[in-house]
Amino acid sequence: MNKIKKVIRADxxxxxxxxxxxxxxxxxxxxxxxxxxxxxxxxxxxxxxxIERLESRGIVPIESPSDKxxxxxxxxxxxxxxxxxxxxxxxxxxxxxxxxxxxLHSQKIVTSHSQDGWYIVLVGDKGHGEVKSIAGCxxxxxxxxxxxxxxxxxxxxxxxVIAQTTLSGKEYGAICDILQHKNPGIKxxxxxxxxxxxxxTALLDLTSRVDAxxxxxxxxxxxxxxxxxSALNEGVPSWHVExxxxxPSEIYEYTTVxxxxxxxxxxxxxxxxxxxxxx
Ligand code: SF4
Numbered sequence: 495m496n497k498i499k500k501v502i503r504a505d506x507x508x509x510x511x512x513x514x515x516x517x518x519x520x521x522x523x524x525x526x527x528x529x530x531x532x533x534x535x536x537x538x539x540x541x542x543x544x545i546e547r548l549e550s551r552g553i554v555p556i557e558s559p560s561d562k563x564x565x566x567x568x569x570x571x572x573x574x575x576x577x578x579x580x581x582x583x584x585x586x587x588x589x590x591x592x593x594x595x596x597x598l599h600s601q602k603i604v605t606s607h608s609q610d611g612w613y614i615v616l617v618g619d620k621g622h623g624e625v626k627s628i629a630g631c632x633x634x635x636x637x638x639x640x641x642x643x644x645x646x647x648x649x650x651x652x653x654x655v656i657a658q659t660t661l662s663g664k665e666y667g668a669i670c671d672i673l674q675h676k677n678p679g680i681k682x683x684x685x686x687x688x689x690x691x692x693x694x695t696a697l698l699d700l701t702s703r704v705d706a707x708x709x710x711x712x713x714x715x716x717x718x719x720x721x722x723x724s725a726l727n728e729g730v731p732s733w734h735v736e737x738x739x740x741x742p743s744e745i746y747e748y749t750t751v752x753x754x755x756x757x758x759x760x761x762x763x764x765x766x767x768x769x770x771x772x773x
Pocket of ligand 1: 510511512513571572594595596597659660687688689690757
């Protein structure tokens with residue numbers, strides 16, 4: 495029997511500004527010319543259901559110009575390494591800019607400082623698309639992720655430190671403290687995007703008002719997973735699901751259920767989950 499009487503959504507959840515913007519661009523491009531061949535540079539977002547929907551409309555991810563023989567490529571919010579962008583242009587592809595304005599801003603800072611001879615310390619996950627796109631703008635750059643990495647570094651006089659936009663402020667602060675201790679003259683850029691923190695803050699508020707929490711989003715989405723772990727950490731029964739078919743039977747034993755969602759979770763999936771909970 496379904497005991498759920500009320501579903502409460504977190505005040506902030508789902509698509510962030512950068513993801514919403516690139517998804518809107520995809521729709522615009524489809525509407526401009528439904529017959530045109532459209533690609534995305536890598537998977538557009540960390541959400542398998544969205545990628546599946548795009549693929550069903552013929553929009554597939556490619557990693558290199560040689561994967562296909564031309565067309566229009568939409569750059570994802572993480573951006574693209576400048577050399578890879580040039581390769582696509584040389585191969586005759588049209589480019590639609592989908593890089594998040596915050597990532598573009600980081601790329602511009604790194605480019606201009608590199609041209610002035612600065613050494614770049616980029617704090618983030620070196621396998622992440624955004625980090626690759628920013629590191630590609632630097633002449634001399636090292637990517638670090640942990641305090642241990644930072645301790646091992648030699649820091650030249652002109653050093654600029656910048657973070658992957660989705661990093662936790664606490665981790666970035668601890669790494670900056672280590673680097674500043676080595677060289678008090680380093681320049682630190684506050685590049686962390688508030689989207690992740692805003693969703694975390696809203697989730698914590700939600701946990702105080704509900705009996706259980708469903709966090710919606712791709713299993714491959716790091717920010718969704720962090721929301722789920724935070725809810726668990728608050729001692730509230732919580733589940734991370736990708737779609738309505740994954741809702742656990744136990745959820746129907748609670749009266750008030752909260753929903754949160756990662757920055758790459760579309761509204762239509764949140765609505766499906768809510769409908770099934772109340773159904
Ligand atoms: S999390 Fe922030 S920086 Fe990243 S795509 Fe979203 S709005 Fe842009």
